Amino acid sequence: xxxxxxxxxxxxxxxxxxxxxxxxxxxxxxxxxxxxxxxxxxxxxxxxxxxxxxxxxxxxxxxxxxxxxxxxxxxxxxxxxxxxxxxxxxxxxxxxxxxxxxxxxxxxxxxxxxxxxxxxxxxxxxxxxxxxxxxxxxxxxxxxxxxxxxxxxxxxxxxxxxxxxxxxxxxxxxxxxxxxxxxxxxxxxxxxxxxxxxxxxxxxxxxxxxxxxxxxxxxx
Amino acid sequence: xxxxxxxxxxxxxxxxxxxxxxxxxxxxxxxxxxxxxxxxxxxxxxxxxxxxxxxxxxxxxxxxxxxxxxxxxxxxxxxxxxxxxxxxxxxxxxxxxxxxxxxxxxxxxxxxxxxxxxxxxxxxxxxxxxxxxxxxxxxxxxxxxxxxxxxxxxxxxxxxxxxxxxxxxxxxxxxxxxxxxxxxxxxxxxxxxxxxxxxxxxxxxxxxxxxxxxxxxxxxxxxxxxxxxxxxxxxxxxxxxxxxxxxxxxxxxxxxxxxxxxxxxxxxxxxxxxxxxxxxxxxxxxxxxxxxxxxxxxxxxxxxxxxxxxxxxxxxxxxxxxxxxxxxxxxxxxxxxxxxxxxxxxxxxxxxxxxxxxxxxxxxxxxxxxxxxxxxxxxxxxxxxxxxxxxxxxxx
Numbered sequence: 053x054x055x056x057x058x059x060x061x062x063x064x065x066x067x068x069x070x071x072x073x074x075x076x077x078x079x080x081x082x083x084x085x086x087x088x089x090x091x092x093x094x095x096x097x098x099x100x101x102x103x104x105x106x107x108x109x110x111x112x113x114x115x116x117x118x119x120x121x122x123x124x125x126x127x128x129x130x131x132x133x134x135x136x137x138x139x140x141x142x143x144x145x146x147x148x149x150x151x152x153x154x155x156x157x158x159x160x161x162x163x164x165x166x167x168x169x170x171x172x173x174x175x176x177x178x179x180x181x182x183x184x185x186x187x188x189x190x191x192x193x194x195x196x197x198x199x200x201x202x203x204x205x206x207x208x209x210x211x212x213x214x215x216x217x218x219x220x221x222x223x224x225x226x227x228x229x230x231x232x233x234x235x236x237x238x239x240x241x242x243x244x245x246x247x248x249x250x251x252x253x254x255x256x257x258x259x260x261x262x263x264x265x266x267x268x269x270x271x272x
Numbered sequence: 273x274x275x276x277x278x279x280x281x282x283x284x285x286x287x288x289x290x291x292x293x294x295x296x297x298x299x300x301x302x303x304x305x306x307x308x309x310x311x312x313x314x315x316x317x318x319x320x321x322x323x324x325x326x327x328x329x330x331x332x333x334x335x336x337x338x339x340x341x342x343x344x345x346x347x348x349x350x351x352x353x354x355x356x357x358x359x360x361x362x363x364x365x366x367x368x369x370x371x372x373x374x375x376x377x378x379x380x381x382x383x384x385x386x387x388x389x390x391x392x393x394x395x396x397x398x399x400x401x402x403x404x405x406x407x408x409x410x411x412x413x414x415x416x417x418x419x420x421x422x423x424x425x426x427x428x429x430x431x432x433x434x435x436x437x438x439x440x441x442x443x444x445x446x447x448x449x450x451x452x453x454x455x456x457x458x459x460x461x462x463x464x465x466x467x468x469x470x471x472x473x474x475x476x477x478x479x480x481x482x483x484x485x486x487x488x489x490x491x492x493x494x495x496x497x498x499x500x501x502x503x504x505x506x507x508x509x510x511x512x513x514x515x516x517x518x519x520x521x522x523x524x525x526x527x528x529x530x531x532x533x534x535x536x537x538x539x540x541x542x543x544x545x546x547x548x549x550x551x552x553x554x555x556x557x558x559x560x561x562x563x564x565x566x567x568x569x570x571x572x573x574x575x576x577x578x579x580x581x582x583x584x585x586x587x588x589x590x591x592x593x594x595x596x597x598x599x600x601x602x603x604x605x606x607x608x609x610x611x612x613x614x615x616x617x618x619x620x621x622x623x624x625x626x627x628x629x630x631x632x633x634x635x636x637x638x639x640x641x642x643x644x645x646x647x648x649x650x651x652x653x654x655x656x657x658x659x660x661x662x663x664x665x666x667x668x
């Protein structure tokens with residue numbers, strides 16, 4: 053279970069303080085598929101970064117399975133990101149010098165798994181997202197939809213409980229977007245918690261629950 | 273681990289031109305160190321080697337050496353030579369004399385230093401290392417024969433002097449029986465501008481009984497210093513002066529040379545070190561640029577679970593691979609340059625200088641390259657590892 057308690061994040065942009073999140077209290081149950089929607093600047097991505105342990109709150113707390121992530125060291129946070137969470141970005145964020153297989157294997161590499169085992173696991177993930185014929189392709193040789201599927205395979209490579217998508221369909225066409233949502237639904241059916249940020253109402257409609265954000269607050 | 277190497281290698285290859293330039297910087301730095309040191313050792317070896325071959329020799333001069341200048345205070349007498357013969361441990365003594373006199377060849381005159389001494393001793397001392405170009409060396413009964421240095425033969429007169437030509441030395445006729453080869457640096461000043469006679473002939477020509485130089489050979493090299501002290505005492509007593517004679521062993525000359533070479537080597541290494549510092553700034557610059565360019569990539573790696581340590585080690589590996597390659601190539605180039613330099617130095621000096629590539633210099637060169645790589649890669653790598661994932665991902 054993921055819970056935020058009075059989660060607040062303040063950014064400093066020069067002299068101006070920007071309140072990205074204000075006292076957000078949100079509970080996400082294990083195995084839930086939740087979509088967070090809202091206009092840009094409403095704090096959706098900031099919230100995802102907090103839940104995904106990429107950033108630390110100014111005040112308040114994020115608890116993942118009752119562990120207060122704010123109290124963890126950098127290394128412990130890296131471990132949570134690696135083992136518990138799979139992150140999917142709008143811009144795919146693949147490493148362009150590595151091919152699909154190596155990109156997917158990267159988180160397993162950081163986990164210290166042996167090469168053979170690692171590549172086998174990575175290959176399985178690529179097969180799972182339907183890219184068995186793109187294994188040795190570089191990101192630049194693939195379409196946006198394919199790249200995003202590689203990114204999903206990468207997010208799944210350490211078998212995380214939670215998959216977080218920051219506008220995962222934002223940079224692909226409708227068809228590819230639907231394919232991506234199909235995959236995410238499948239992951240949800242496997243029992244994984246799926247959290248996506250989107251401003252596409254159709255995409256949001258496929259989630260089990262939708263939360264709307266505005267001005268750093270979650271609306272009820 | 274293999275994969276880390278692979279990743280580092282890929283990112284080096286990704287920036288091929290810049291990586292090559294960085295490697296080149298290290299190569300030049302290391303090659304400079306290796307080659308300069310190897311040539312330095314070679315030079316030292318060549319010179320001390322020649323001196324060591326004469327280690328049983330003590331040179332006795334009637335004068336003082338202060339710093340690099342020799343001031344002649346007079347000449348030795350026959351009595352001095354006789355007294356030296358009473359000192360124990362001496363194998364043989366050979367007295368020599370020299371002076372500048374007027375020499376005439378085909379109606380041209382020039383002042384030239386004439387050298388006279390025991391023909392056997394002179395042969396061992398000059399003929400063996402330098403060699404004769406024409407003719408033969410003096411015999412003890414060659415009262416009217418002379419052997420001339422290369423410059424005497426070729427430079428001092430309008431016409432080149434050859435064997436069987438006649439010279440008039442201080443009014444007396446002599447026949448040239450031999451001509452020396454052009455001497456190496458070590459001997460050039462002693463041989464090239466001189467005319468050599470037997471001791472008896474030189475005493476006549478120079479009209480003196482004075483001895484200007486005594487060469488003493490000892491049986492036991494370890495006793496050389498003691499014997500040298502004794503020689504000075506005996507001669508100083510004869511002349512009633514405190515420091516009239518200077519007796520120098522080859523050992524003390526080798527020591528003197530060693531000191532000089534340490535200084536030379538220090539200067540050479542200093543120059544090479546500057547090259548290396550420039551190269552290490554190059555590595556740091558390359559790595560900093562690489563970090564900046566890959567800010568986004570670093571953010572992504574951290575977002576998918578890389579620890580700071582993982583990022584740090586990746587970047588350190590990259591910089592140390594660059595510098596290792598640079599180090600190895602630098603050593604290779606250094607050896608080649610050393611061979612080339614020693615060849616040029618041999619040609620220029622006439623000494624046989626062979627670059628000495630010591631294994632510890634090679635290992636040291638590679639080690640220095642690695643240290644430079646790790647040190648100059650550390651700051652950029654640390655900077656990369658400290659980046660916040662959110663900000664890094666957002667970058668670019």
